[in-house]
Amino acid sequence: MAREQRVRVEVEGRNVELSNLDKVLYPASGFTKGEVIDYYTRISNALLPHLRNRPLTRIRYPNGVDGNSFFEKNAPAGTPDWVRLETLPAPGSTKGREMLDYVVCDDLPTLVWLANLAALELHTPQWQVDAHPDLMVMDLDPGAPAGLVECCQVALLLRERLAADGVASYPKTSGKKGMQLCCPVSGRQSADVVSDYARRIAGELAREAPKSITAQMAKRLRPGKIFIDWSQNNAAKTTVAPYSLRAQPTPSVSTPLTWAEVQAAADGEAGAVRQFPAVEVLERIEEYGDLLIELLDGGPELP
Numbered sequence: 217m218a219r220e221q222r223v224r225v226e227v228e229g230r231n232v233e234l235s236n237l238d239k240v241l242y243p244a245s246g247f248t249k250g251e252v253i254d255y256y257t258r259i260s261n262a263l264l265p266h267l268r269n270r271p272l273t274r275i276r277y278p279n280g281v282d283g284n285s286f287f288e289k290n291a292p293a294g295t296p297d298w299v300r301l302e303t304l305p306a307p308g309s310t311k312g313r314e315m316l317d318y319v320v321c322d323d324l325p326t327l328v329w330l331a332n333l334a335a336l337e338l339h340t341p342q343w344q345v346d347a348h349p350d351l352m353v354m355d356l357d358p359g360a361p362a363g364l365v366e367c368c369q370v371a372l373l374l375r376e377r378l379a380a381d382g383v384a385s386y387p388k389t390s391g392k393k394g395m396q397l398c399c400p401v402s403g404r405q406s407a408d409v410v411s412d413y414a415r416r417i418a419g420e421l422a423r424e425a426p427k428s429i430t431a432q433m434a435k436r437l438r439p440g441k442i443f444i445d446w447s448q449n450n451a452a453k454t455t456v457a458p459y460s461l462r463a464q465p466t467p468s469v470s471t472p473l474t475w476a477e478v479q480a481a482a483d484g485e486a487g488a489v490r491q492f493p494a495v496e497v498l499e500r501i502e503e504y505g506d507l508l509i510e511l512l513d514g515g516p517e518l519p
Contacts, residue, residue, distance in 0.1 A: 230298055230325035234332045241280040241334060244465035247494075252461065253331040255494045260324050262506040263459040267327075269344040271304055271318035273454045274335035281336070281463040291317045292333070299326050302345050320345065336461045339454035342410070349410045350403035350514060353455050354378075354385070354418070355445035357394045359438030362428075364489050367395045368482040370429055370442040373421055375475070382516050386508050387478050389491055391462030391470040396448075396455060398508060400515030407451035413518040414446035458508050461494060469497040472507035 222235045237250030256263070274288045291301050299319060306316040321327055321338070330338070342351040354374055356367040371387055374397055378385050385397040401410060418431035421444060430441045437443075448455050456462065456470045468491040481489035492500070 225328075227325040227328050228323065230296070232296075232325055232328050232332065234328075239280075241277060241336065242465065242467050243280055243282055245467065245493075247467045249332070249334065251494075252334070252336065252467070253328060255461065255467070255498070256327050256331045257324065258498055259459045259494075259501065260327055262501055263338075263457065264321070264323070264327065265506075265512055266458050266508065267321040267338065267340060269320060269322065270340040271302060271345065272321050272330075273339040274319070274330060274333075275337035275339070275463065276333055276335050277463055278334045280334075281465070285463065288335070289316050289318060291319050295319070296329065299329065304345065336463055338457045338460040340457050341451065341454050342449055343407065343451065344403075348403050348405055349407050349449065349451075350401060351511065352383075352399040352401050352410050352414055352518070353448045354397040354399070354414060355390075355394065355448045355455065356396065357438070357443040357445055359435075359441050359443060362440050362442055363393065364389070364395065364491075365481055365484070366428065366442050368478045368489055370421070370425075370444070371395065371397055371478050372482055373425070373429075374417070374444070377417055377421060381519050383518065384510070384515065386511060387473040387475065388458055388508065389469075389471045389473065389489065390456060391460065391468045391491055392464065393491075395473075395489075396470075398458075398511055400511050400513065402515060402517040405517060407449060410518060411446060411449040414449050418444035418446040458506075459497065462491075464491070467494045468492065469494050471497050471500065472504075474504070474507060 224233050239249045277285045301317045302320050303315050303317050342349040375385050383399050385399045389395045422429045422431040430437045430443050460470050462468045471492040477488050
């Protein structure tokens with residue numbers, strides 16, 4: 217058996233031990249753990265504000281995306297003492313625990329440490345620690361043969377409907393097959409209120425366009441339609457964070473979009489919106505900056 221290779225690095229004054237940097241985590245593209253750590257380091261200025269003060273759920277792939285994976289909410293054994301932990305209720309915990317020690321990724325050393333654990337996917341709730349939701353997410357899940365083009369068409373309808381209530385929305389890909397609209401909200405209303413509003417809006421659009429949209433969970437109703445998943449706003453649910461990698465054959469990323477790109481895709485422009493790989497997302501940051509930065513400024517109360 218090959219000996220595990222370890223190296224210690226200093227990241228913003230913290231000592232972080234890295235291991236097996238040449239281990240391939242994305243076999244189809246040869247993308248290694250070292251490249252995962254490099255991506256997360258280079259994207260950190262845009263990513264960290266969207267993780268800060270939110271309990272983090274990780275999906276870890278210790279043997280790469282073709283191997284076994286596991287969800288992790290609790291802090292793992294050996295967590296460094298400088299990693300921020302928050303003991304919080306765990307709604308929906310499958311192990312029946314009432315409280316968990318969540319990792320909160322506020323800084324680059326924590327992000328690098330997580331990347332070294334092959335925590336490829338980073339998922340957050342719509343609320344910050346000890347607070348009501350400051351985000352609402354409308355998750356657009358296409359049922360084949362519908363795809364991203366149809367998601368973009370529905371996203372434009374959703375944008376217009378939300379704007380009528382004074383709610384701004386910002387699009388991103390999921391990094392897999394669908395996309396999400398992220399909406400800043402006041403942080404003064406409960407998750408139940410936010411979820412009920414999202415459900416009402418999804419239901420309105422489904423009634424207006426029943427051939428292309430569904431707001432019902434039943435999978436038998438989804439083929440050829442876009443399912444507007446309002447349930448992501450439940451306090452127990454998490455959504456993939458902006459700029460997080462996804463466990464796909466290539467290292468795709470949940471990528472913020474411009475509305476011009478969404479419109480172009482809806483109009484049939486090939487490739488205007490797709491699941492962008494990590495290298496292109498780094499280039500997009502250079503071009504656009506963080507397209508979701510306005511999510512950090514708060515939003516209105518929902519009617």
